[in-house]
Amino acid sequence: MGRYIVSRLLQMIPVVVGVTILVFTIMYFIPGDPVRLMLGAEATPAEIAAAREELGFNDPYLVRLGDFLGGIFLHFDFGDSWVYNTPVTTELLNRLPRTLAIALICIGMQIFIGIPLGVLAAVKQNSWVDRSAMFSALFGISMPNFWIGLMLVLFFSVRLGWLPPFGIGGPKYYILPCLALGLVGIATQARQTRSSMLEVIRSDYITTARAKGMSESRVIFRHALPNALLPVITVIGNGMGMLLAGSVVIESVFAIPGVGMYLVGGINSRDYAIVQSSVIFLAISFALIMLLVDLMYAFIDPRIKARFAGKKRRKKYA
Amino acid sequence: MLNETGEGIAPKIKRQSQFVVVTRRLSKNPLAVAGFIVAVFLAIIAIFAPLIAPYPYDKQDLVHSREAPSREHLFGTDELGRDVFSRIIWGSRFSLSIGVLAVLVGTSIGMLIGALAGYFGNVVDDTLMRLIDILQSIPGILLAIAISVVLGPGFFNSVLALSVGCIPMACRLTRAAVLKVRNEEYIEAAISINASTPRIIFRHVLPNSFAPVLVSATMMIGGIIMAAAMLSFIGLGVQPPIPEWGSMIAGGRSLIRSSPWMVTFPGIFIMLSVLAFNMFGDGLRDALDPKLKE
Amino acid sequence: MSDASGAFLSVRDLVVEYTAEGRVIHAVNGVSFDLERGKTFGLVGETGSGKSTIPKAIMRILPDPPAKIRGGEVYLDGVNLLKLGNKEMRKIRGRRISMIFQDPMTALNPIMRIGEQVAEVIKLHNDISWRGAKEQALKMLETVGIRGDRFNEYPHQFSGGMGQRVVIAMALACSPELLIADEPTSALDVTIQAQVLEMIARLKKGYNTSMIIISHNLGVVAEQCDDLAVIYAGEIVELGSKEAIFDRPTHPYALGLLAAVPTLDDAKERLNRIPGLPPDPTNLPVGCHFGPRCPFANEKCSPEKIALIEFEPGHFCRCTRDFNLEARWPL
Numbered sequence A: 001m002g003r004y005i006v007s008r009l010l011q012m013i014p015v016v017v018g019v020t021i022l023v024f025t026i027m028y029f030i031p032g033d034p035v036r037l038m039l040g041a042e043a044t045p046a047e048i049a050a051a052r053e054e055l056g057f058n059d060p061y062l063v064r065l066g067d068f069l070g071g072i073f074l075h076f077d078f079g080d081s082w083v084y085n086t087p088v089t090t091e092l093l094n095r096l097p098r099t100l101a102i103a104l105i106c107i108g109m110q111i112f113i114g115i116p117l118g119v120l121a122a123v124k125q126n127s128w129v130d131r132s133a134m135f136s137a138l139f140g141i142s143m144p145n146f147w148i149g150l151m152l153v154l155f156f157s158v159r160l161g162w163l164p165p166f167g168i169g170g171p172k173y174y175i176l177p178c179l180a181l182g183l184v185g186i187a188t189q190a191r192q193t194r195s196s197m198l199e200v201i202r203s204d205y206i207t208t209a210r211a212k213g214m215s216e217s218r219v220i221f222r223h224a225l226p227n228a229l230l231p232v233i234t235v236i237g238n239g240m241g242m243l244l245a246g247s248v249v250i251e252s253v254f255a256i257p258g259v260g261m262y263l264v265g266g267i268n269s270r271d272y273a274i275v276q277s278s279v280i281f282l283a284i285s286f287a288l289i290m291l292l293v294d295l296m297y298a299f300i301d302p303r304i305k306a307r308f309a310g311k312k313r314r315k316k317y318a
Numbered sequence B: 001m002l003n004e005t006g007e008g009i010a011p012k013i014k015r016q017s018q019f020v021v022v023t024r025r026l027s028k029n030p031l032a033v034a035g036f037i038v039a040v041f042l043a044i045i046a047i048f049a050p051l052i053a054p055y056p057y058d059k060q061d062l063v064h065s066r067e068a069p070s071r072e073h074l075f076g077t078d079e080l081g082r083d084v085f086s087r088i089i090w091g092s093r094f095s096l097s098i099g100v101l102a103v104l105v106g107t108s109i110g111m112l113i114g115a116l117a118g119y120f121g122n123v124v125d126d127t128l129m130r131l132i133d134i135l136q137s138i139p140g141i142l143l144a145i146a147i148s149v150v151l152g153p154g155f156f157n158s159v160l161a162l163s164v165g166c167i168p169m170a171c172r173l174t175r176a177a178v179l180k181v182r183n184e185e186y187i188e189a190a191i192s193i194n195a196s197t198p199r200i201i202f203r204h205v206l207p208n209s210f211a212p213v214l215v216s217a218t219m220m221i222g223g224i225i226m227a228a229a230m231l232s233f234i235g236l237g238v239q240p241p242i243p244e245w246g247s248m249i250a251g252g253r254s255l256i257r258s259s260p261w262m263v264t265f266p267g268i269f270i271m272l273s274v275l276a277f278n279m280f281g282d283g284l285r286d287a288l289d290p291k292l293k294e
Numbered sequence C: 001m002s003d004a005s006g007a008f009l010s011v012r013d014l015v016v017e018y019t020a021e022g023r024v025i026h027a028v029n030g031v032s033f034d035l036e037r038g039k040t041f042g043l044v045g046e047t048g049s050g051k052s053t054i055p056k057a058i059m060r061i062l063p064d065p066p067a068k069i070r071g072g073e074v075y076l077d078g079v080n081l082l083k084l085g086n087k088e089m090r091k092i093r094g095r096r097i098s099m100i101f102q103d104p105m106t107a108l109n110p111i112m113r114i115g116e117q118v119a120e121v122i123k124l125h126n127d128i129s130w131r132g133a134k135e136q137a138l139k140m141l142e143t144v145g146i147r148g149d150r151f152n153e154y155p156h157q158f159s160g161g162m163g164q165r166v167v168i169a170m171a172l173a174c175s176p177e178l179l180i181a182d183e184p185t186s187a188l189d190v191t192i193q194a195q196v197l198e199m200i201a202r203l204k205k206g207y208n209t210s211m212i213i214i215s216h217n218l219g220v221v222a223e224q225c226d227d228l229a230v231i232y233a234g235e236i237v238e239l240g241s242k243e244a245i246f247d248r249p250t251h252p253y254a255l256g257l258l259a260a261v262p263t264l265d266d267a268k269e270r271l272n273r274i275p276g277l278p279p280d281p282t283n284l285p286v287g288c289h290f291g292p293r294c295p296f297a298n299e300k301c302s303p304e305k306i307a308l309i310e311f312e313p314g315h316f317c318r319c320t321r322d323f324n325l326e327a328r329w330p331l
Helices: A002-028 A034-039 A045-055 A061-075 A088-123 A128-142 A145-159 A172-201 A204-211 A216-254 A259-268 A272-300 A302-307 B012-027 B030-047 B084-120 B122-137 B140-151 B155-191 B198-233 B245-255 B261-287 C053-059 C086-092 C114-125 C130-143 C160-172 C190-207 C218-224 C242-247 C252-260
Strands: C009-020 C023-035 C040-044 C067-076 C097-100 C178-182 C210-215 C227-232 C235-241 C309-312 C315-317
Touching (some): A002 A272, A002 B140, A088 A216, A128 B261, A145 A172, A145 A216, A145 B198, A172 A216, A204 C097, A259 A272, A259 B140, B030 B084, B084 B155, B122 B155, B140 B155, B140 B198, B198 B245, B198 B261, B245 B261, C009 C053, C023 C053, C040 C218, C053 C097, C053 C178, C130 C160, C160 C190, C218 C242, C227 C242, C227 C252
Antiparallel strands (some): C009 C023, C009 C067, C227 C235
16 A cells, blocks of 8 residues: 555656646746846846846756756745745745635535535436536536626625625635635536446446345445445546636635735736746645545555555455 | 458448437437527627627727616626627627637647557657646646746637647547557457558547547537636736627626626626537537447 | 246236337236246346346336336235335345346445445344344355455455355345346356356255246256246246256247257257347337247237247247147258
8 A cells, every 4th residue: 555655656756847847848938027027127237137147047948947946846945036036935835725725615515515416416317306406517617716706796795795705804705705616616526426326326236235125325325325436536636626726716806815816916917936836836736636636546446455455465366 | 341452441331320320319408409509609699790799899988988788788888988798799709719719729739649649659659648647737727827928918829828728638538549449450460461551540540539539629618718718817818908708807897896797798608608518518428428329 | 827826936917118218118028927935947038038127027126217017916925026115125125035146246346345245135134233244244155165254355356256156145145035046157157157056056955945047048047947938028938847848849939049059969060040130129029029030930920919828737838839749940
């Protein structure tokens, strides 16, 4: 088991490094002069030239890439913001908890609302429950999350005045953003759980379970659901990626000072150090989450566990 | 079956009837039909925008700015007095075509890479798949943001930025199809002395990979339309005065209290477009599901 | 055929339909047979003949939708199973009647330990603790030849033959009165088949269980069964004791099946087959379903449904021909 964890970790490293290189390379070609931005409008050409040399902007691509990679992976330092000259890393770490909190609440919604909904729809296939749930889910995945956010603000803040439209504070402030961001996740989860359940219910071992004389609810919850949930775990992992990406817009809509808003702020102020680092930061977070998901999968599915059972391999065939 | 030069080819009759079967199944699915109709409707709006829209999309009328929906302005006016209804009609051109173009470009590139990886195998396959893995590890929107930031706002820049996210899926599906056919060819080669030419492979690959790639592409269009709106919303993508639906919502944000129609209507249209493609895509996937062939 | 006799299991005029994409599939069209305690009954037929649907209908584990039992009765010791409530039926499944499935690899829950799967059926029908159930399960597994230390393993760690033993253990754990074996060896290697069949026979004798074996394999049926029925397109076309049917096969389909079995002293070059294909179950021919493929067919075969006639004591056939004439399948 430990072997599997190590091997997955090793597999992940080149991917993470690759992602960093990719984003760095893409953003290498940004037009415009960052040094001028940093020094301000009054800087003289001489000052700019000197600063550029000093900050290493004249170095060749590989040197700059090496510096950047070394900075991130050896010192965990994403560099400094171009506009504010403060370390990006501190900002990212400060803002991460807020972004994570919203993401985790949304995942919770996805699991505790989306999965039961999907199971219900599958068990009562083609009934009105199923059809209405799936139709709503279709709507859910078709609505842009920032628009939902604004509509919710329109309804609950402007018209009804029940909930605050933006900012952070107590739990009240989290309700609308989480609703806006989480709706898509719930809908996707419900759809995916339903199709997974439908496939499992058709299996032979479900017929066996019924032939043993167990109640239908035991058949569903003890035999069908655990098997149906296996592929669902991967969907949850992917969903996390969508949430991280969606947080960029939602934080912007609700003025929540998280990583997403930092990124958008960087775009608007042309501070591409922030943009670059935020994107990489989010991508690495996503990779870590997918790793966790894979590992969970290995823990839960005995077929995978057995493949990495360790050195003493028991004979497979009796 | 053998053709004149003695090469084995798949009988063509099978493919034609598959198309008929799929179409028939699709037509029996009410949601898929509805999705198709709405999509066609939107396409018509986009194509005939100049004839349908009562006003040009950039005609400002500061006297009548921020007016609620009325008979002259079906969806009201925005902060510069432009007619929201007309802007939405014109906007359909941009929003829809970004979606379709980005998916087209991305899928084509993906199919090419997948075919190359599958055909050459070994080192080429490994390297290409590694790159695709890396590409897939970044959530599509973030990638689009990074590329957009470099390229700057604009229609074709957005298409490019969004197309990159469509590459991995098409690539994997095509590669799988190529590998499947390659294995079959090797088995044949062991029995007869048929040299497997690239021609044969690609003649078999296209029918094999067409269906899954088509389904995945259709389902991606909805997501890309939404991603395009998101990009425009945060200031990348397509910017005013071009009436892309996402940027219209961004523009109306600060005025949501006084002029909610500026935000509401563009969003409804985004939702309709995405919904249409999703419904159709769902139906397509169900119609092609081999398990239904009882 | 006599009314619900004193037999242990009595099936009368069973009719089952499947509805798919608006079309009705007539899977079982009026099947009747009796089974006595301790005896083994065989159902022989090809794929699609309805032979797998019958036992599932008896146990009422058909997927509904799309399947529906449209008529008939199934008497177990005088009680009509088809009229029982769900709760009573659940008490019967696994305990009085249980089933062995064709493919052990798909019949077992892949993420549950096999020992637990056996213990589960014991706990369901007996008022004992989970630990007690596990102990009994352990004993049951050892009876079928699976070492106790494999209790906590998963199905994928077993080969086909061993997996089938687990399924057998599950089926016999509560000492059922009736065991239904649906193609119990079709998914197994030939060498393993013999082992599994022998084990089933041994256990069955030990518990005095009645058994129904469904198979398309005449050899399997010949070994194990006391009586058997030949099924075609959802109907029984010939019914009788094993000796009667193998010594004096009467129905043309039965003749064709037996003629198709290759023998070593046959200097033939081609296998004898029954020409044609089984009929479309959504559109069955009127009268005899086998008519279109039957070399003996004549005008008497098509207009109406043909009844099952007892032309010898205990030997029934559904055909219009003169049973006194010896018939051979035209080769």
